[in-house]
Amino acid sequence: MKKSDPPASPEYLRVAELIRERIRDGTWVPGQRIPAAPALAEELGSDRSACERAVRVVAMQGLLTTKQGSGAYVSRILHKIRRDGTSRYQKAKREEATADGGQARGAFEAELRRMGLIPRNMPSVRRAVPPAEIAEILGVNPQAESVLVRDRRMYAAPADAAPEDLGTPVQIATTYIPLDIAGGTVLENYDTGPGGMISRLAEMGHLQVRIEETIEDREPTPDEAKFLMLDQRNRVFEITHLARTEQGRIVEATVHVLPTSMWQLSYGWDIDDN
Structure with missing residues (x-):
């Protein structure tokens, strides 16, 4: 019997990993403001809601900081x-x-x-x-x-x-x-x-x-x-x-x-x- 394919990860998790990659490889540097959700969705081939949720996930991991009305920034402290x-x-x-x-x-x-x-x-x-x-x-x-x-x-x-x-x-x-x-x-x-x-x-x-x-x-x-x-x-x-x-x-x-x-x-x- 053929095994079914594993369920795909939610889209926001894929986007979160792409954000982490850009921070790890230096594409986005500490203190830099990352693109707002609409621009980020276009850049990463995703949708706005997934990008907004992904930003929240990465912020909870300490790699981004968010400022109300200003956006999300790469954390200046990337190590605990x-x-x-x-x-x-x-x-x-x-x-x-x-x-x-x-x-x-x-x-x-x-x-x-x-x-x-x-x-x-x-x-x-x-x-x-x-x-x-x-x-x-x-x-x-x-x-x-x-x-x-x-x-x-x-x-x-x-x-x-x-x-x-x-x-x-x-x-x-x-x-x-x-x-x-x-x-x-x-x-x-x-x-x-x-x-x-x-x-x-x-x-x-x-x-x-x-x-x-x-x-x-x-x-x-x-x-x-x-x-x-x-x-x-x-x-x-x-x-x-x-x-x-x-x-x-x-x-x-x-x-x-x-x-x-x-x-x-x-x-x-x-x-x-x-």
Whole structure:
């Protein structure tokens, strides 16, 4: 009995592969705007709806970014950023030397510079009444200004980018520190110096000795999708990071939001097999 031919792949998958090929072979270079759907359909011998769907698929894979009213662009970051959840909190890593002779301002900068990228941040620092769940975690008053909040909208740019070039939005991070620890200290400054706030906390007598992270895969909120230039159907990692001192106190709670298409999460630990 003659076997039937396998079903053909949907047209949008064929178009998505053609888009990926043009990115891989350099036909379309990072930062370049690709043709709009009608022109793309003509170029690839397809139809507009298939091209629109294919663009969404490739964008979800991190190879394209979309801007409402402007179109789709080849991503300027074609390789995933590796977030090493183990070594990034080691002093030597978060303070490692940079190519310009300085020192990294924390783990995020160190991770980007290893990829030939530089960080751009839009920070805000304020005293605030904490969300109820954060107040419970930190053991602070949920009805008073009891935390210092460090909000960061984080970008990655090529090493040779002009100063005004923010680059690609890659992360949102919101850190909460008990105000009785952070109030009136360098932690209220935008720039906390080499090694970032973890190094400053250690110098202030709050050395972090235990890290706990919970990871959730979810859809972005509208605000997150807008900043990170994601379709609502994209996914993000939400990492809730807690840091404890030797005395067991949680001195930092940070919520990281990262596009799954841009980031790779890595962890390692020793095994006690007694």
